Amino acid sequence: MKKRVLITGAAGFLGSHLCDRFIKEGYHVIAMDNLITGDLKNLEHLFPNPDFEFYHHDVTKYIHVPGSLDYILHFASPASPIDYLKIPIQTLKVGAMGTHNCLGLAKAKGARILVASTSEVYGDPLIHPQTEEYWGNVNPVGPRGVYDEAKRYMESITMAYHTFHKVETRIIRIFNTYGPRMRLNDGRALPAFIGQALRGENITVFGDGSQTRSFCYVSDLVEGIYRLLLSDYVNPVNIGNPDEISLKDFAEEVLSLTGNAVKIIYKPLPVDDPKQRKPDITKAKAILNWEPKVNRAEGLKDTYNYFKSLPPEEWFKQPKEFVSSK
Template sequence: MAKKRVLITGAAGFLGSHLCDRFIKEGYHVIGMDNLITGNLKNIEHLFPLENFEFYNHDVSKFVHVAGDLDYILHFASPASPIDYLKIPIQTLKVGSLGTHNLLGLARAKKARMLIASTSEVYGDPLVHPQTEDYWGNVNPIGPRGVYDEAKRFQEAITMAYHTYHQVETRIVRIFNTYGPRMRLNDGRVLPAFIGQALRGEDLTSFGDGTQTRSFCYVSDLVEGIYRLLMSDYAYPVNIGNPVEITINDFAQEIIKLTGSNVKITFKPLPTDDPKQRKPDITKAKELLGWEPKVSREEGLKITYDYFKSLPKEDWDVLPKEFKKN
């Protein structure tokens, strides 16, 4: 019997690479696709010798062709951190709109089931706490974060349209803050930013007064939730994240303690439209998927810190090379 085949876009990114690992482990033939605008081949180079893995350097905003049968498509191609989508706003919008359209067309042609990676950012700076899937959000479409937020909101809308009008089997995961090995230290998100600063012996930068909250989910828990959602028969959005909430200031103290750094917390103004609270209501994931996170923040942070600490020191730098000014 032929192996089932899955296409994973954004395969060289943080989440995409972990999904490639999971589907290889489950016995699938995995086709990875990434244009490497923010992804890194180092994340998947261990898969290249495998017979069940193939990789295409391709921008899904352009026409996507995959020969042969396809059973599943997981669309994870998108810049996901502020430092990326503020630098490449047009590409961010295109991968969420044109890219999603192209892949939905492919799913329809191949009769494949497609899962899209949406985000808690569709809730914007929420007026409802914790965030449930039936909350429509509080998003500024023309603010600096709008290029990412609205790309994801459009992605959900066109996915549901293909499901409704073309009967394409679709799944929508709304991903909350996730962390683990293969994140970029310099991607602008709070966890790698704090650890990077601690490794360099710099004070940790907290924006606003540090009382805003986040909820951090370890990557293996997230991948398990995504896998269960893909295999379920539920077509509407499902929150996958860890509901254990912490303030940024308390989180900074955890990082200082974890790294043993002799640094302080400094404060800068809160960026425009930065969410004040972020916590998933995971009732739906528990009921529909039998899923909830297993890895404690203490355990996950230690694994993540050990990974970052093992990187070459040039990777501890504060900005990606391609974003530096000459």
């Protein structure tokens, strides 16, 4: 019998790449997404596969999956500022109620569950680079708090299910990731920069551009997720690329790649925007024997070629309008 894995948020950027990986590894994949930010185009190549099935479902509602489950990967959540600032209540609900439902399902099925946390649990960090032992510097009532605190709660309830109900749990803290299937209009730095360049617009950098990020290519991240799921380690693990770069320098790299004759312009820094972001991956190296392999120049080229191959109307597509949450 093939092992069965449920992947929530499966139609999103990371979720769809995880579906590909688990199909490749010989699993039966059950994909779940309410499509509020995901897109079925990311999965359409898998629909003919008999080992793939899709459920259009909101994980904040009761989850029913017939049959056995070996693993659950909980990746359902808005993940970009443009999304979670527009749908703050849905963001909180999927981190709290959605995680609760997934953990309940894992308990009922005797499945191991991996939950997708984020480097945003560190907030605007006061230590650098960020280790898993750092508790963070988060503003719970600021505009980003709906995402940051949803993920911090996710980690807490996951660990509670592990210690109280003895559920097999894994927690990954994901740092900035990029690659094909990102949305050009999702508000994150890389697709925003490339989208502006493709449209012939000036590239917008917030603040003075000195704030840093560390970008990990999606195939490296998926490898880290896969290894963590199959490991015996229950505490949070940072997965990301420690190759740090300022956003100003990153914008210049994108400009050089695209060859477009546009300028970099500067706008005020958003509230609570982290000034530094760099993972300490000592644990990932020691426990998972993992470190990133794809350098930024190679990953950027692949990502740019993907965006450039999209129909031009996609370059100008506006962000989704969301239905207000109760």
